[in-house]
Amino acid sequence: MQPELIIIHQQVAPYVAHIQLNRPKDLNALNLQLMGELRDALKQLEADNQVRAIVLSGDERAFAAGADIKQMMGNSAIDMYNIDQFSTWDTIKKIKKPIIAAVSGFALGGGCELAMLCDMIVASETARFGQPEIKLGVMPGAGGTQRLTRAVGKALAMEMVLTGRFITAQEALHAGLINRIVPVELFLQEAIKLAAEVAAMSPLALKMAKEAVLKAFDSSLEEGLVFERKNFYLLFASDDQKEGMKAFVEKRQPDFKGK
Numbered sequence: 065m066q067p068e069l070i071i072i073h074q075q076v077a078p079y080v081a082h083i084q085l086n087r088p089k090d091l092n093a094l095n096l097q098l099m100g101e102l103r104d105a106l107k108q109l110e111a112d113n114q115v116r117a118i119v120l121s122g123d124e125r126a127f128a129a130g131a132d133i134k135q136m137m138g139n140s141a142i143d144m145y146n147i148d149q150f151s152t153w154d155t156i157k158k159i160k161k162p163i164i165a166a167v168s169g170f171a172l173g174g175g176c177e178l179a180m181l182c183d184m185i186v187a188s189e190t191a192r193f194g195q196p197e198i199k200l201g202v203m204p205g206a207g208g209t210q211r212l213t214r215a216v217g218k219a220l221a222m223e224m225v226l227t228g229r230f231i232t233a234q235e236a237l238h239a240g241l242i243n244r245i246v247p248v249e250l251f252l253q254e255a256i257k258l259a260a261e262v263a264a265m266s267p268l269a270l271k272m273a274k275e276a277v278l279k280a281f282d283s284s285l286e287e288g289l290v291f292e293r294k295n296f297y298l299l300f301a302s303d304d305q306k307e308g309m310k311a312f313v314e315k316r317q318p319d320f321k322g323k
């Protein structure tokens with residue numbers, strides 16, 4: 065079935081796909097249908113050998129203004145438990161290919177959390193990041209208290225989570241939440257450019273390197289180092305390692321096959 069609330073653009077650059085959240089009137093609020101379509105699209109791109117990196121964007125006004133408040137406002141705790149909306153997020157978390165968020169305008173609540181679930185964030189000068197759930201009488205539920213704190217530290221995370229204040233792209237860059245700020249008219253183009261740079265690498269090495277960096281968030285240094293070393297050794301079983309090193313010695317660009 066064709067998705068209705070997202071648009072999938074294939075091959076926007078070599079080996080790069082782009083998923084656009086497409087509920088502009090609702091500032092790309094993340095309802096259950098949209099999140100289900102996003103999960104399915106990511107799983108499809110994960111299985112596609114022609115895709116090595118993925119860009120996720122909204123539009124110029126909003127990346128996403130959070131979970132859909134209107135959809136969840138009447139729910140009981142048991143409804144929330146049964147709906148289990150975060151199982152979708154758990155699947156997205158397991159995507160092994162690198163995902164780059166292209167953020168312009170609002171990235172709030174679940175929108176900020178979705179951007180943080182990506183591996184890098186390219187932001188326009190108009191980007192605003194926030195966890196305003198506290199103003200709704202709740203709190204972040206899709207990783208905001210954890211990923212934001214790890215990214216920006218306790219002081220700013222506490223302030224954002226307890227006051228709901230939005231931070232600017234400049235503050236986000238300064239705090240280490242995002243990778244770069246670009247002019248608003250270029251935000252998507254620059255994200256695709258970064259994705260294309262990534263997609264030129266060995267897809268196997270990309271997946272294992274992403275896995276190892278993420279391991280740093282939930283392991284001791286010693287466990288993380290052991291994990292890193294295993295992935296490093298494992299890559300010597302790949303054709304891409306032979307090709308990458310041979311190309312270096314022969315002073316040419318490598319031709320990675322993902323094998």
Ligand code: CAA
Nearest residue numbers: 089090091093129130131132133134173174196204205206
């Ligand atoms: N859910 C549902 N609808 C939303 C929405 C959301 N999170 N955010 C915006 N919209 C809708 C508005 O209701 C409005 O729809 P109508 O035209 O039908 O009234 C439309 O999008 C445009 O929004 P505004 O008129 O409010 O636009 P604005 O420019 O005046 O304000 C804004 C923009 C500051 C982002 C404001 O819309 C806002 O505060 N949105 C809510 C942000 C928020 O609280 N997000 C957290 C959600 S909870 C969550 O995400 C939980 C979690 O951890 C998973």
